[in-house]
Amino acid sequence: MHRRTFVRNMCLGGLATFALPRVTFAQVKQAGRFVFVLLRGGFDGLAAVVPYGDPDYRALRGVMAFEDSDLVTLDDTFALAPGLAPFRELWEQQELVVLHAMAIPYRTRSHFDGQAILETGIDRPMGSADGWLNRLLQVMPGERSGIAIASGLPLSMTGPVEVRTWSPTQLGVVDDGYLDRLSVLYRSDRTLQGRFEAAIQQQATVGEELMAAQGARRDGVAPLMGATARILKQETGPNIAAIEFSGWDTHANQGLTGGALDRLLGQLAEGLVSFRTEMGSAWTNTTVVVMTEFGRTARPNGTRGTDHGTAGAGFLIGPKVARSTVFADWPGLSSAALFEGRDVKPTLDTRAVLKAAIAGTFDLTPAQADRVFPSSSAVPGAYDLMG
Amino acid sequence: MDAALRALNRFGLGARPGERARLRDPRGWLKAQLEGGPPLVAPPAKGAPLAIRDAIRAYRQAGQANRIQQRSPQQTEPQQLRQERQVARRSLVEIVSAEATVSLEARVQSERPFVERLVAFWSNHLCISTAAKVLVVPLAGSYERDVIRPHVLGRFEDMVLASARHPAMLVYLDNFQSIGPNSRGAARRRGRGGRGLNENYARELLELHTLGVNGGYGQQDVEELAKILTGWTVTGLQDGAATFGFAFQNPLHEPGARSVLGARYSDGGVAQGEKVIRDLCRHPSTSRFVATKLVTHFVADDPPAPAIERVAQVFRNSEGDLRAVSTALVNLEEAWSPESKKFRTPQDWMVAALRALDVHEVGPMTVATMRQLRQPLWAPQAPKGFADSMQDWADPDALLNRAELARTLARRLRGNVDDPRTLLEAIDVPAADPLRALLADASIAATDRVALALAGPAFQWR
Known part of the structure; x- marks a missing residue:
């Protein structure tokens, strides 16, 4: 990875780009909020968005096929896994686009490559080390800034625009002159100075009482999504957040209703619904995208799990979507329809969805969206998804 | 400094x-x-x-x-x-x-x-994780003690083989449950919702432990390697064995010759897997992949290419002698330059x-x-x-x-x-x-x- 130069602008609430001086922008506060939720590990699209109406579903999934009665029906073909039942509310409010047979633009079954493609937003590995969310911060107009809710800066956020990071501080909080003196020391370190100042500022912005009010499991989905909402909904808060959850690499015993994967899906759905509640009136301008690096094998493996596959499912959520729908050019699950005889065939490019999501949230033109995803002009954005 | x-x-x-x-x-x-x-x-x-x-x-x-x-x-x-x-x-x-x-x-x-740093480095290179499976929890200490430490100044391939046989790795990356689709064990289990092939360990062995993600292998190699490694499992979990350890169970092993990275491996039971793992460790991609990680760890986040090449060369020439490789790291001028941090x-x-x-x-x-x-x-x-x-x-x-x-x-x-x-x-x-x-x-x-x-x-x- 390249060593990067970060130039930090300490103006309140705003973090300017390195490449372009602030004065070139009209200083209009950008109202839109966008959250990119990355499920690391490759979550099983067929176990989350179940094609119960597909004639080959039952035979293909065998012991890992859901009972119809356990599912949350969306249409004649698709239903949500029982754990995703909290999404029903979003669906009824016309705020949920369910994505299926979707994949990154590059065929790989490696977590590392797959996440790199999804996070850089380019169509091959090693092409660029910068993240697409960082490019979005460079391209979009108005006052904007990004934050990563993660244990370090994720690849999606790396790039010339400085991005803050935040995670619940688990150690005791210190105040007084100690941090001031430490700030003096950090001023002599050009690499770390901006990061330390950002930490101090972030601590002040979010407030320690925030986490004090949270439950015992601070790294759970709902507490983290709740904290994210509190950060984003502030008037001067960041516009773009990246958040990630792992544990989706279900090679063995992923289970059915109430099983290991379904419980994870339940936490995810509850977390997203609580995020929506916590956002309050700011939810009106908010869009959330949930994606993973790849789907999993269509058939169960020998250990009641699934191995790394190709196309999978995802979600596009928010009041700015045109209406609730399952957006999929469904390839079917017959042996002939499977990709390389084993995975769901990809018929939807993640970038088509992401371009539409950011354009709809931040009023970008297709040309601007294309700049966020270089070499994607042959893949038109699915702009009709957004209202 | x-x-x-x-x-x-x-x-x-x-x-x-x-x-x-x-x-x-x-x-x-x-x-x-x-x-x-x-x-x-x-x-x-x-x-x-x-x-x-x-x-x-x-x-x-x-x-x-x-x-x-x-x-x-x-x-x-x-x-x-x-x-x-x-x-x-x-x-x-x-x-x-x-x-x-x-x-x-x-x-x-x-x-x-320095040697403790190397222990931590190799422990992370061939990592297992207690965060993934409860069964790994009691085995993690034994893994570092019995797999990493004995070989940290020995041969890379001995360390990788020891890791392939340790219950912590077998459980962590699911290989202990992987069964050859055409094995006798699979035939017996058929109709009972039995288990089958799991390619998780085979893939990570190629991608993370040896060749690296761009090391020149394909999906076919992953599947072939996974089949070779069927039967590498643990004992003491379900059977009455005295301790918890490695076992090769031929009835679960996929019979037949296999081909990985263009080389043919005739079926010799556990020997088939040992042979292919040693070959993977000796592959030129492995020397570059391992050298890149070592130089990144000891020299700089942007590892200088000449330094990588020198370490990779020592790795190849010494057939993965980690004492020689570690000495080569100390000999890198780049590691001592005041700029590198x-x-x-x-x-x-x-x-x-x-x-x-x-x-x-x-x-x-x-x-x-x-x-x-x-x-x-x-x-x-x-x-x-x-x-x-x-x-x-x-x-x-x-x-x-x-x-x-x-x-x-x-x-x-x-x-x-x-x-x-x-x-x-x-x-x-x-x-x-x-x-x-x-x-x-x-x-x-x-x-x-x-x-x-x-x-x-x-x-x-x-």
């Missing part, structure tokens, strides 16, 4: 009081550490093989009792069963806590800190702080702290292990965490430091750095001065 400090910090785990002054020949000191036997440690009482076996059995029995109970309509004492399972689970965690203490004390106390990972920062504070024994709190710093021992989130660059660790939040933790440590261990200024021995700070003035400022509480030394920017680098 002077060469002594560079040797202590760059290759070691930070200076203990007085260590810098004693160090006359930094490179010689590092090379001397590579002489002699492997850095073995004795297992804690809880980590004895029989203790591990019993704890695992108790845990599995509690689980089975629970499952049977749930199926029966008259649930008599679910509360009691839940408690039994919790107790069993706690005894697994007690094993890993005892093991972690042994491992961390080795780092904090070591007179061969590495940000200390949370574990390395913590250990360096404890060494600077003259600590010898670590308690359970140290283990817990590593979790708070997001680098819990033997529990990375994914099989690629913990990241190794400034970009990955030096986020604002992490710096604040270190600031807070430094103060906690200083409060607890203030008594170990007579004069905060002595900490400057272990830290690379220029003459004009404000840290010198702060540490001498008697108007600041001594505890805060100790904390400032550990939390300041200079101590974050190695």
Whole structure:
């Protein structure tokens, strides 16, 4: 990875780009909020968005096929896994686009490559080390800034625009002159100075009482999504957040209703619904995208799990979507329809969805969206998804 | 940075009081550490093989009792069963806590800190994770002790083979449950919802342990390798075997010759897998992949290509002799250049702080702290292990965490430091750095001065 130069602008609430001086922008506060939720590990699209109406579903999934009665029906073909039942509310409010047979633009079954493609937003590995969310911060107009809710800066956020990071501080909080003196020391370190100042500022912005009010499991989905909402909904808060959850690499015993994967899906759905509640009136301008690096094998493996596959499912959520729908050019699950005889065939490019999501949230033109995803002009954005 | 400090910090785990002054020949000191036997440690009482076996059995029995109970309509004492399972689970965690203490004390106390760094490096390269599966929890300490330590100055392929056979790895990456689709075992299990091929370990063996993601293998190679490795499983879990260990079970092994990376492997049972693993370790891509990781770890986040090539060459010429490879790292001019800087990972920062504070024994709190710093021992989130660059660790939040933790440590261990200024021995700070003035400022509480030394920017680098 390249060593990067970060130039930090300490103006309140705003973090300017390195490449372009602030004065070139009209200083209009950008109202839109966008959250990119990355499920690391490759979550099983067929176990989350179940094609119960597909004639080959039952035979293909065998012991890992859901009972119809356990599912949350969306249409004649698709239903949500029982754990995703909290999404029903979003669906009824016309705020949920369910994505299926979707994949990154590059065929790989490696977590590392797959996440790199999804996070850089380019169509091959090693092409660029910068993240697409960082490019979005460079391209979009108005006052904007990004934050990563993660244990370090994720690849999606790396790039010339400085991005803050935040995670619940688990150690005791210190105040007084100690941090001031430490700030003096950090001023002599050009690499770390901006990061330390950002930490101090972030601590002040979010407030320690925030986490004090949270439950015992601070790294759970709902507490983290709740904290994210509190950060984003502030008037001067960041516009773009990246958040990630792992544990989706279900090679063995992923289970059915109430099983290991379904419980994870339940936490995810509850977390997203609580995020929506916590956002309050700011939810009106908010869009959330949930994606993973790849789907999993269509058939169960020998250990009641699934191995790394190709196309999978995802979600596009928010009041700015045109209406609730399952957006999929469904390839079917017959042996002939499977990709390389084993995975769901990809018929939807993640970038088509992401371009539409950011354009709809931040009023970008297709040309601007294309700049966020270089070499994607042959893949038109699915702009009709957004209202 | 002077060469002594560079040797202590760059290759070691930070200076203990007085260590810098004693160090006359930094490179010689590092090379001397590579002489002699492997850095073995004795297992804690809880980590004895029989203790591990019993704890695992108790845990599995509690689980089975629970499952049977749930199926029966008259649930008599679910509360009691839940408690039994919790107790069993706690005894697994007690094993890993005892093991972690042994491992961390080795780092904090070591007179061969370079070798301990190598142990940590290889442990992370071939990582297992207690975060993934409960069964890995009691085995993680044994994994580092029995797989990594004996081979850290030996041959790479012996280490990879030992890892392939250790129950922790077999469980972590699912190979223990992988069954050849055409094996006798599969035929017997058919119709009973039986298990089959699982390619998880085979893929990570190629992508993360040997060739690297761009090392030139394809999906076909993954599947062939997975079939070769069927039958590599564990004993002592379901059968009545005395201890928990490796077993090759031919009935589960996929019969037949296989082809991996263009080479043909005739079916020789367990020998087929041993042969292919040794070949993967000797593959040119492996030497480059491993050298890149080592140079990234010991030299710079942007590893200089000539340095990688020199280390890769030694790796190839010595057939993966890790003593020779480690010596080559010390011989890299790039590792000693003042420009190159590495940000200390949370574990390395913590250990360096404890060494600077003259600590010898670590308690359970140290283990817990590593979790708070997001680098819990033997529990990375994914099989690629913990990241190794400034970009990955030096986020604002992490710096604040270190600031807070430094103060906690200083409060607890203030008594170990007579004069905060002595900490400057272990830290690379220029003459004009404000840290010198702060540490001498008697108007600041001594505890805060100790904390400032550990939390300041200079101590974050190695």
